[in-house]
Structures are given as C-alpha cells and as structure tokens.
Amino acid sequence: MKKNFEENQDQKRLVGEKAAEYIKDGMTVGLGSGSTVYWTLRKLGEMIQQGIKVSGIPSSKRTEGWANEFGIPLIDFKDVDYLDIAIDGADEVDTNLNLSKGGGGSLLREKLVDDYARKLIIVVDQSKMVNELGRFSLPVEIVPFGWEVTAERIAKLGCVPKLRMNENEIFITNNGNYIVDCQFKSIPNPAELHNQLKLLLGVVETGLFINMTDVVIVGGDNGIRVIE
Numbered sequence: 584m585k586k587n588f589e590e591n592q593d594q595k596r597l598v599g600e601k602a603a604e605y606i607k608d609g610m611t612v613g614l615g616s617g618s619t620v621y622w623t624l625r626k627l628g629e630m631i632q633q634g635i636k637v638s639g640i641p642s643s644k645r646t647e648g649w650a651n652e653f654g655i656p657l658i659d660f661k662d663v664d665y666l667d668i669a670i671d672g673a674d675e676v677d678t679n680l681n682l683s684k685g686g687g688g689s690l691l692r693e694k695l696v697d698d699y700a701r702k703l704i705i706v707v708d709q710s711k712m713v714n715e716l717g718r719f720s721l722p723v724e725i726v727p728f729g730w731e732v733t734a735e736r737i738a739k740l741g742c743v744p745k746l747r748m749n750e751n752e753i754f755i756t757n758n759g760n761y762i763v764d765c766q767f768k769s770i771p772n773p774a775e776l777h778n779q780l781k782l783l784l785g786v787v788e789t790g791l792f793i794n795m796t797d798v799v800i801v802g803g804d805n806g807i808r809v810i811e
C-alpha cells in the first residue's frame with residue numbers, strides 16, 4: 584500500500600515530539616522508522632544539543648540518515664545487551680495494541696530493534712487506531728528467489744498478495760528482499776496468522792507485531808491521548 588509521507592503532519596509532529604519526553608539521559612534508544620518518528624528524531628537531536636547523552640540503533644537506512652543529520656550517536660547490537668526504549672510508528676494499532684507495520688518497508692529491522700527494547704512506544708495519529716487489523720494491506724517480507732511460489736502459498740491463507748513496486752521497479756528492502764502487500768478481508772487472530780505465515784518457506788518476516796507494545800501515543804483533533 585503506497586503511503587503518503589505528508590499526511591496528518593501536525594498530529595504526527597505532536598505525538599513524535601511527545602514520545603521524545605520518554606527518553607532520559609543515559610538511555611539507549613531504538614530509533615523506529617517513518618514520518619512520525621522523524622519528529623521524535625528531530626526533537627532528540629535538539630535534546631542532545633542541550634546536553635542529554637543518548638545513543639541509538641536505527642531501524643532503517645532512512646532513519647540512519649536522519650540520525651546522522653540530527654547528531655544522534657549510533658551504536659550496534661553488539662554494543663549493548665538491550666535497549667532501554669524504542670520509539671516507532673505503525674500503520675494500524677488494534678484494541679489489544681497489536682500492530683500492523685511495514686508500510687515504509689522496514690518491518691524486519693523495526694522488529695529486530697523494537698524487540699531488543701525493554702519498552703516499546705508507538706506513535707500514531709488517530710486514523711491508525713482500529714478495532715481489528717487488516718484494513719491496511721499486511722506487508723510480508725519474502726526472499727526474492729522463487730517469490731512467485733511464496734506469494735501463491737501466502738494467497739492460500741486467504742489474501743491477495745501484491746508485489747510491492749517502487750515506480751516501475753520492484754521495491755527492495757534494506758535487507759535485499761521483496762515485500763508482498765497482502766489484503767486480507769480482516770485479521771481477527773493476528774498471532775495465528777503471523778504463525779501461519781512464518782511457517783511458509785520463503786517468508787522472512789511479517790508486519791504483525793504481537794504483544795510487543797507498551798505505550799501508544801495517539802494524536803487526534805483534540806490533542807494527544809496516551810494508552811498504556
């Protein structure tokens with residue numbers, strides 16, 4: 584599903600900057616991806632200039648670029664046993680705080696970074712809050728070799744997988760893989776679907792983030808709502 588980076592910028596800025604308040608001196612931070620987290624990173628850059636000491640692991644090449652631009656020191660997984668906190672965006676958040684992610688194509692690195700953090704904070708605008716996941720096509724990262732066969736197997740789970748394109752070229756993830764965006768009618772049981780997908784040969788990772796979220800910061804017309 585093609586995403587509009589410019590949509591709801593005011594709400595994204597509000598929640599992105601609010602999330603930065605959770606970052607304290609000395610913390611290691613998982614740096615998520617997307618246009619909402621962009622505002623967190625910008626704010627964090629200001630905080631660093633004012634003297635706070637933090638370092639982070641970026642969850643995409645784009646985020647790495649922003650971190651460098653804003654002067655956020657970067658570390659690697661081997662440097663720490665865990666991250667204190669991760670701040671990331673999402674494409675959908677359900678009532679159990681399960682997520683659909685990967686609209687920007689960074690789902691695998693995001694999951695690795697978010698999972699390494701003791702606390703995961705998700706920043707979204709109100710439009711991403713849903714009763715049930717599935718309105719947004721579910722991104723699934725797959726290996727390029729034999730991708731058509733993998734896509735057929737995924738389709739048997741009840742969706743229409745569509746190979747993600749970038750203009751006229753196949754979209755390639757930061758890990759050198761493809762993404763199929765899978766339109767299910769609905770996803771009533773995200774954990775079950777995630778497990779079914781992961782059993783398929785050729786599937787690298789799904790955009791379903793189950794039982795990982797600690798806090799959701801939601802931006803709406805009337806300001807910010809924090810769900811814990």
Ligand code: 5RP
Nearest residue numbers: 617618619672685687688689
């Ligand atoms: C990228 C993602 C992003 O976190 C998600 O798409 C949210 O992005 P945005 O804040 O731009 O709406 O999963 O892979």
